[in-house]
Amino acid sequence: xxxxxxxxxxxxxxxxxxxxxxxxxxxxxxxxxxxxxxxxxxxxxxxxxxxxxxxxxxxxxxxxxxxxxxxxxxxxxxxxxxxxxxxxxxxxxxxxxxxxxxxxxxxxxxxxxxxxxxxxxxxxxxxxxxxxxxxxxxxxxxxxxxxxxxxxxxxxxxxxxxxxxxxxxxxxxxxxxxxxxxxxxxxxxxxxxxxxxxxxxxxxxxxxxxxxxxxxxxxxxxxxxxxxxxxxxxxxxxxxxxxxxxxxxxxxxxxxxxxxxxxxxxxxxxxxxxxxxxxxxxxxxxxxxxxxxxxxxxxxxxxxxxxxxxxxxxxxxxxxxxxxxxxxxxxxxxxxxxxxxxxxxxxxxxxxxxxxxxxxxxxxxxxxxxxxxxxxxxxxxxxxxxxxxxx
Ligand SMILES: [Zn+2]
Numbered sequence: 001x002x003x004x005x006x007x008x009x010x011x012x013x014x015x016x017x018x019x020x021x022x023x024x025x026x027x028x029x030x031x032x033x034x035x036x037x038x039x040x041x042x043x044x045x046x047x048x049x050x051x052x053x054x055x056x057x058x059x060x061x062x063x064x065x066x067x068x069x070x071x072x073x074x075x076x077x078x079x080x081x082x083x084x085x086x087x088x089x090x091x092x093x094x095x096x097x098x099x100x101x102x103x104x105x106x107x108x109x110x111x112x113x114x115x116x117x118x119x120x121x122x123x124x125x126x127x128x129x130x131x132x133x134x135x136x137x138x139x140x141x142x143x144x145x146x147x148x149x150x151x152x153x154x155x156x157x158x159x160x161x162x163x164x165x166x167x168x169x170x171x172x173x174x175x176x177x178x179x180x181x182x183x184x185x186x187x188x189x190x191x192x193x194x195x196x197x198x199x200x201x202x203x204x205x206x207x208x209x210x211x212x213x214x215x216x217x218x219x220x221x222x223x224x225x226x227x228x229x230x231x232x233x234x235x236x237x238x239x240x241x242x243x244x245x246x247x248x249x250x251x252x253x254x255x256x257x258x259x260x261x262x263x264x265x266x267x268x269x270x271x272x273x274x275x276x277x278x279x280x281x282x283x284x285x286x287x288x289x290x291x292x293x294x295x296x297x298x299x300x301x302x303x304x305x306x307x308x309x310x311x312x313x314x315x316x317x318x319x320x321x322x323x324x325x326x327x328x329x330x331x332x333x334x335x336x337x338x339x340x341x342x343x344x345x346x347x348x349x350x351x352x353x354x355x356x357x358x359x360x361x362x363x364x365x366x367x368x369x370x371x372x373x374x375x376x377x378x379x380x381x382x383x384x385x386x387x388x389x390x391x
Pocket of ligand 1: 044046076301
């Protein structure tokens, strides 16, 4: 009646100051938080594209990122084909540029156990400011970029040291010898958590600390999607001893524990590293609050429902469309404005040494773009849209 475009009257929840304006024609909502500068960086997303356009594309990912209040995203290299060469970097940067979406698109180069490839990757890093770092899969996850033997990981650190690489090396830490894929049984999704236990992460972090020291690695080490409090202890100790190290945590690891795996849709919660036991979740959330974890990253990794619920039961859940919710969650948990700003923006800018312009804009709800809404429960608790995306 008053608003031409968003024709249902605003609903202001009592718990939080979100205004929800619902567009009755398309069913999408517009969420605007009052008096806030919206600015987030997601340093860990999977925009796939190439041969996996059905999961996510660079253009679509950037659109959702823009609508969700993100000013920058850093894309992971376990694409198909994997991002290991200059030519593919150029292809991806062109797709992002052609999209015309004003969100900084950064990428990590994938590393292999071949020292010549590592050295070429360093050259590409130096050539393109959008190549913001390197990624090492010190354990197999999604894709074929695993550098799983100790020998090949040594080679990577050695080659980076020889090249004088001083950028960020983000590492997926799950030590292969502590993974037991035979335990996985899709009928009981919790078995995924047993197949990839905390010990695998802890031991891999220990390996990275040791190998980076032994090889005189002079760059910045970043432990991606840290999920075990014992691994955080190792990172904090190393930092106190002067190692240039950081770690990031995914919202799913500090909001949920592995009891999700017992839900009817438990199989949808399969991700690497997996959700952890309740005690670990509680402890790591306290660590986040205590400032022991450097920032939040979503590991946005959508798959089709078929891929999630049938063989190969892909690991990964979407994340970028829920950034405003994560902010609200932290606020409800008494994180200060300053803490939230550091965890979602400034610690990342500082670590990667890049200038990202903050922008102020309205947020458009894009959760319906994905087949699975992992944060539905928490949205309902916080008074967000009560309607499930899946229904
Ligand atoms: Zn990832």
